[in-house]
Amino acid sequence: MTDMSNLKRRAVAAIDAKREDLIRISDTIHANPEIAFHEHTAAALLCDALAAHGFAVERGTGGLETAFRAEARGKEAGATIAILAEYDALPELGHACGHNIMGAAAIGAAIGVRAVLDQLPGRVLVIGTPGEEGGGGKVILVERGVFDEVDAAMIVHPAARTLVDRRSLASTRLNLEFNGKASHAAAAPEDGINALEAVILTFNNINALRLHLKPDARVHGIISNGGTAANIIPDYASATFSVRAATQAYADAVLARVVQCAQAAALATGAQFKYSTQPGYADMIPNRVLARAFAENWRALGVPVQEVRPNERMGSTDMGNVSHKVPAIHPYIAIAPEGMAGHTIEFREVCASPAGHAGLLNAAKGMAMTTIDLLGDPDLTARVKREFAETVLNRNG
Numbered sequence: 501m502t503d504m505s506n507l508k509r510r511a512v513a514a515i516d517a518k519r520e521d522l523i524r525i526s527d528t529i530h531a532n533p534e535i536a537f538h539e540h541t542a543a544a545l546l547c548d549a550l551a552a553h554g555f556a557v558e559r560g561t562g563g564l565e566t567a568f569r570a571e572a573r574g575k576e577a578g579a580t581i582a583i584l585a586e587y588d589a590l591p592e593l594g595h596a597c598g599h600n601i602m603g604a605a606a607i608g609a610a611i612g613v614r615a616v617l618d619q620l621p622g623r624v625l626v627i628g629t630p631g632e633e634g635g636g637g638k639v640i641l642v643e644r645g646v647f648d649e650v651d652a653a654m655i656v657h658p659a660a661r662t663l664v665d666r667r668s669l670a671s672t673r674l675n676l677e678f679n680g681k682a683s684h685a686a687a688a689p690e691d692g693i694n695a696l697e698a699v700i701l702t703f704n705n706i707n708a709l710r711l712h713l714k715p716d717a718r719v720h721g722i723i724s725n726g727g728t729a730a731n732i733i734p735d736y737a738s739a740t741f742s743v744r745a746a747t748q749a750y751a752d753a754v755l756a757r758v759v760q761c762a763q764a765a766a767l768a769t770g771a772q773f774k775y776s777t778q779p780g781y782a783d784m785i786p787n788r789v790l791a792r793a794f795a796e797n798w799r800a801l802g803v804p805v806q807e808v809r810p811n812e813r814m815g816s817t818d819m820g821n822v823s824h825k826v827p828a829i830h831p832y833i834a835i836a837p838e839g840m841a842g843h844t845i846e847f848r849e850v851c852a853s854p855a856g857h858a859g860l861l862n863a864a865k866g867m868a869m870t871t872i873d874l875l876g877d878p879d880l881t882a883r884v885k886r887e888f889a890e891t892v893l894n895r896n897g
């Protein structure tokens with residue numbers, strides 16, 4: 501049996517030795533925010549760092565220009581463990597979700613594992629996954645087979661609480677379009693069909709529906725087009741909604757009701773209605789065996805791991821789709837005071853602060869140590885896969 505604690509100590513030391521480089525990568529991405537699927541600078545920076553540390557790097561993985569896959573092999577055949585990176589920013593807000601830290605943390609984890617990989621069987625992959633904030637790079641990469649040979653996958657997200665097995669909501673993007681008939685809004689309103697009124701009624705219908713939805717459901721939207729001038733009856737209006745719930749089945753059921761709300765609005769106004777949905781994010785199903793191993797490593801580092809509350813607030817992530825394909829975890833590392841929400845200017849500032857840098861290093865160390873556990877202990881990997889078969893495959897099958 502490999503002496504895991506010694507290997508982990510060496511991995512952690514290798515990460516600490518590259519502390520300044522990792523912080524520079526994180527802060528550089530933070531200072532140059534690039535939105536979904538346009539992360540060219542970030543992807544190049546991360547690929548160059550991986551190549552410099554002995555990884556065989558493939559750029560443009562899965563047909564996505566800003567995706568990548570880096571691989572390093574151990575002393576003999578064994579498990580394939582994937583460490584995932586995100587690095588896209590939010591439109592307008594920049595790196596207010598901390599994906600700059602996630603990109604740099606994956607590099608740190610890779611450096612840590614690489615330092616001891618000659619002592620371990622198997623291989624480690626670093627998979628660069630673009631477009632988490634829109635479009636779902638991981639959804640596409642899963643569909644295109646990038647995770648087919650992966651035995652387990654992990655990623656760590658910065659947050660206001662440290663949680664190892666928080667779930668996430670299944671979500672679907674819904675685009676609604678209404679076509680009416682333009683007319684002079686004062687001189688001849690009776691000749692018009694008001695597409696904007698159809699959008700407004702849709703919102704009101706959904707608000708009437710809310711009382712009857714289970715507490716985990718989330719329906720939220722914007723009016724993306726509401727007409728051009730106050731004196732013209734709008735002949736075109738559109739809205740975009742996000743429909744989420746704790747399970748895909750319930751999210752689908754809520755989506756059907758929301759579409760009915762829009763159909764009723766079209767009927768009431770006489771507008772023509774069409775809609776489209778974008779492939780949603782599946783709910784995250786954390787692998788509990790893997791989560792326990794990860795939590796132990798964080799505790800060994802002195803990182804206090806918090807308990808998930810029954811009413812824990814949740815968003816959605818395309819890591820959910822990965823968790824339906826292979827055993828996966830998506831832990832959160834606290835870098836901000838409790839209560840501070842992501843996607844805010846305050847959180848963006850924290851993502852390039854000393855607290856953000858500390859979170860980056862702990863995220864990297866946790867992933868490196870857990871990857872070493874999985875590679876060095878085939879029994880652990882077998883238990884992780886067994887739980888996946890019993891929970892996720894059973895549920896989906």
Ligand SMILES: [Zn+2]
Pocket residue numbers: 597633842843
């Ligand atoms: Zn986000």
Ligand SMILES: [Zn+2]
Pocket residue numbers: 597598599632657
């Ligand atoms: Zn995020």
